[in-house]
Amino acid sequence: xxxxxxxxxxxxxxxxxxxxxxxxxxxxxxxxxxxxxxxxxxxxxxxxxxxxxxxxxxxxxxxxxxxxxxxxxxxxxxxxxxxxxxxxxxxxxxxxxxxxxxxxxxxxxxxxxxxxxxxxxxxxxxxxxxxxxxxxxxxxxxxxxxxxxxxxxxxxxxxxxxxxxxxxxxxxxxxxxxxxxxxxxxxxxxxxxxxxxxxxxxxxxxxxxxxxxxxxxxxxxxxxxxxxxxxxxxxxxxxxxxxxxxxxxxxxxxxxxxxxxxxxxxxxxxxxxxxxxxxxxxxxxxxxxxxxxxxxxxxxxxxxxxxxxxxxxxxxxxxxxxxxxxxxxxxxxxxxxxxxxxxxxxxxxxxxxxxxxxxxxxxxxxxxxxxxxxxxxxxxxxxxxxxxxxxxxxxxxxxx
Amino acid sequence: xxxxxxxxxxxxxxxxxxxxxxxxxxxxxxxxxxxxxxxxxxxxxxxxxxxxxxxxxxxxxxxxxxxxxxxxxxxxxxxxxxxxxxxxxxxxxxxxxxxxxxxxxxxxxxxxxxxxxxxxxxxxxxxxxxxxxxxxxxxxxxxxxxxxxxxxxxxxxxxxxxxxxxxxxxxxxxxxxxxxxxxxxxxxxxxxxxxxxxxxxxxxxxxxxxxxxxxxxxxxxxxxxxxxxxxxxxxxxxxxxxxxxxxxxxxxxxxxxxxxxxxxxxxxxxxxxxxxxxxxxxxxxxxxxxxxxxxxxxxxxxxxxxxxxxxxxxxxxxxxxx
Numbered sequence: 001x002x003x004x005x006x007x008x009x010x011x012x013x014x015x016x017x018x019x020x021x022x023x024x025x026x027x028x029x030x031x032x033x034x035x036x037x038x039x040x041x042x043x044x045x046x047x048x049x050x051x052x053x054x055x056x057x058x059x060x061x062x063x064x065x066x067x068x069x070x071x072x073x074x075x076x077x078x079x080x081x082x083x084x085x086x087x088x089x090x091x092x093x094x095x096x097x098x099x100x101x102x103x104x105x106x107x108x109x110x111x112x113x114x115x116x117x118x119x120x121x122x123x124x125x126x127x128x129x130x131x132x133x134x135x136x137x138x139x140x141x142x143x144x145x146x147x148x149x150x151x152x153x154x155x156x157x158x159x160x161x162x163x164x165x166x167x168x169x170x171x172x173x174x175x176x177x178x179x180x181x182x183x184x185x186x187x188x189x190x191x192x193x194x195x196x197x198x199x200x201x202x203x204x205x206x207x208x209x210x211x212x213x214x215x216x217x218x219x220x221x222x223x224x225x226x227x228x229x230x231x232x233x234x235x236x237x238x239x240x241x242x243x244x245x246x247x248x249x250x251x252x253x254x255x256x257x258x259x260x261x262x263x264x265x266x267x268x269x270x271x272x273x274x275x276x277x278x279x280x281x282x283x284x285x286x287x288x289x290x291x292x293x294x295x296x297x298x299x300x301x302x303x304x305x306x307x308x309x310x311x312x313x314x315x316x317x318x319x320x321x322x323x324x325x326x327x328x329x330x331x332x333x334x335x336x337x338x339x340x341x342x343x344x345x346x347x348x349x350x351x352x353x354x355x356x357x358x359x360x361x362x363x364x365x366x367x368x369x370x371x372x373x374x375x376x377x378x379x380x381x382x383x384x385x386x387x388x389x390x391x392x393x394x395x396x397x398x399x400x
Numbered sequence: 401x402x403x404x405x406x407x408x409x410x411x412x413x414x415x416x417x418x419x420x421x422x423x424x425x426x427x428x429x430x431x432x433x434x435x436x437x438x439x440x441x442x443x444x445x446x447x448x449x450x451x452x453x454x455x456x457x458x459x460x461x462x463x464x465x466x467x468x469x470x471x472x473x474x475x476x477x478x479x480x481x482x483x484x485x486x487x488x489x490x491x492x493x494x495x496x497x498x499x500x501x502x503x504x505x506x507x508x509x510x511x512x513x514x515x516x517x518x519x520x521x522x523x524x525x526x527x528x529x530x531x532x533x534x535x536x537x538x539x540x541x542x543x544x545x546x547x548x549x550x551x552x553x554x555x556x557x558x559x560x561x562x563x564x565x566x567x568x569x570x571x572x573x574x575x576x577x578x579x580x581x582x583x584x585x586x587x588x589x590x591x592x593x594x595x596x597x598x599x600x601x602x603x604x605x606x607x608x609x610x611x612x613x614x615x616x617x618x619x620x621x622x623x624x625x626x627x628x629x630x631x632x633x634x635x636x637x638x639x640x641x642x643x644x645x646x647x648x649x650x651x652x653x654x655x656x657x658x659x660x661x662x663x664x665x666x667x668x669x670x671x672x673x674x675x676x677x678x679x680x681x682x683x684x685x686x687x688x689x690x691x692x693x694x695x696x697x698x699x700x701x702x703x704x705x706x707x708x709x710x711x712x713x714x715x716x717x718x719x720x721x722x
Contacts, residue, residue: 076548077643102547109551170546
């Protein structure tokens with residue numbers, strides 16, 4: 001009898017041991033599901049995160065991965081309280097995407113305090129790997145420094161030497177204006193002025209008139225999503241482009257091109273780090289993504305959510321634990337990255353993911369052969385030049 | 401005959417008092433146990449809103465003044481408290497004092513302008529002042545615009561208690577909120593409170609009795625603004641963030657909703673209302689924008705079925721004062 005009891009006990013122990021080996025990971029997609037950035041991130045980012053989990057195949061690594069989603073409504077207070085609650089009560093190990101730089105900065109503080117991982121894709125502010133860098137944050141897709149150098153640099157060199165900025169009045173807009181101004185000045189151009197507009201603005205008439213009066217050759221749009229679409233649409237109605245001034249959409253996505261239509265958007269120069277029609281791997285991925293998002297085209301934010309989540313899960317698999325967020329991020333920095341969308345790359349000590357950036361021009365309706373055929377590749381900026389060198393970071397993590 | 405009537409009145413009075421006493425004991429017990437059962441940050445948020453709603457109720461429930469701009473005091477106090485803690489590096493208790501004092505000052509200026517008018521005009525003036533200060537918050541450097549003031553240090557209370565510990569923070573918030581609620585209770589039941597109620601019932605008669613009603617109204621307005629500011633300052637420390645959400649007019653609307661759902665002019669109503677609304681926002685958050693629709697439906701249901709609010713109806717059913 002005693003033998004049977006002890007055997008049963010041993011069996012019970014073994015089953016618990018087998019269970020204990022399964023690593024549970026919970027990834028929270030914190031994004032804009034309903035407002036001006038929802039088309040450029042939102043449900044498309046959620047679909048991308050789910051694809052990353054499927055491609056990672058958690059069962060093969062003896063892992064169980066759950067994805068949860070929340071809408072931060074572009075408010076830092078809502079974003080940080082969701083993050084806090086996820087970490088405290090829902091056992092979330094990592095948060096991905098977080099478009100809106102103000103929200104990303106707030107969530108970065110929370111992730112650091114709770115020692116969890118933050119994988120930023122949708123937010124642009126370069127301070128995330130600069131003065132505000134954190135050992136718990138990886139900034140994957142792009143940033144304001146990269147956008148400013150690629151897009152603004154190219155335009156200034158092509159003769160667009162006088163600028164007026166239309167800036168979204170929060171962390172992201174100001175960072176983008178700051179970084180672009182530096183590039184314009186460094187290349188011998190001049191900045192004639194700037195005006196800040198509220199986030200998620202509907203009526204740009206007074207701002208556009210100021211831009212028109214400035215007589216600047218280039219009207220730099222340091223905004224994103226719905227705000228950029230509205231600026232360009234209303235600018236066309238005001239005859240700004242017809243009057244010889246040009247818009248520089250410093251942050252522009254393929255979804256914005258589709259929303260404006262090629263007729264209005266043609267000729268715009270923009271920078272993305274991913275284009276769905278780049279090669280066979282990206283096309284195959286896009287086809288699968290479109291099962292969830294029919295009729296849409298994925299942009300770099302959504303591709304970044306996929307790649308960052310995939311790489312994060314690989315790092316967790318290597319450590320067999322997601323508990324220590326900083327340790328997982330360190331592992332992510334140690335392992336070279338490799339995914340079908342961004343190819344091979346690395347994550348620097350400051351948390352910056354490095355990959356090439358592509359300067360595109362929007363095609364005219366005549367040049368576009370099939371739906372989604374929107375971009376002409378103008379230039380490729382190699383990975384080591386696309387992002388701010390670490391010595392200029394002012395990131396406390398980098399000691400040199 | 402007269403003796404029996406007196407005795408009945410005394411019994412009723414005792415019953416009323418014991419009703420309040422029992423309710424207070426139940427509430428305090430629940431709040432002490434709450435952080436061990438529920439998520440402490442959620443309970444702290446609800447407590448801040450409970451104080452905010454009680455401060456608002458002091459004005460609408462006892463003086464009959466409907467302010468549509470209470471977010472002004474709540475939000476600006478939270479900005480100043482956050483600024484004091486972050487940029488000036490002050491201890492949390494001093495930051496809270498500075499936030500609260502800001503609200504008192506704003507309450508004095510705003511109140512002096514607003515109480516000159518009554519009814520809808522009073523409401524509109526408070527709304528206009530609040531919107532004006534919202535736009536100031538959107539533009540000035542101090543508030544950080546859309547970004548808000550982030551990463552506010554909670555610091556050490558009196559230099560000794562580390563508020564980064566959730567339970568210590570909870571104890572601090574609980575003590576301050578309960579003290580403030582007790583203060584409100586004392587205000588309501590003081591001779592000053594009786595005059596306020598007289599003004600609510602019939603202002604002209606109060607004037608004819610020799611009361612300078614404007615002074616009483618201004619005093620009540622400043623008290624209400626100050627306590628709303630105390631709630632806002634605490635919230636800034638709890639969330640380590642002060643943002644535009646707290647000065648936006650929807651915040652003024654939310655506090656009205658809390659007070660009405662809980663019960664206008666009851667001591668515990670706003671507390672119950674705040675917990676219900678915050679719980680809804682918290683637990684229904686996955687439904688996204690549907691939360692607003694559900695809130696609206698609940699509000700309509702409340703207004704149609706129990707007009708005195710949840711606590712108000714409960715009190716009349718139990719025949720006690722709550």
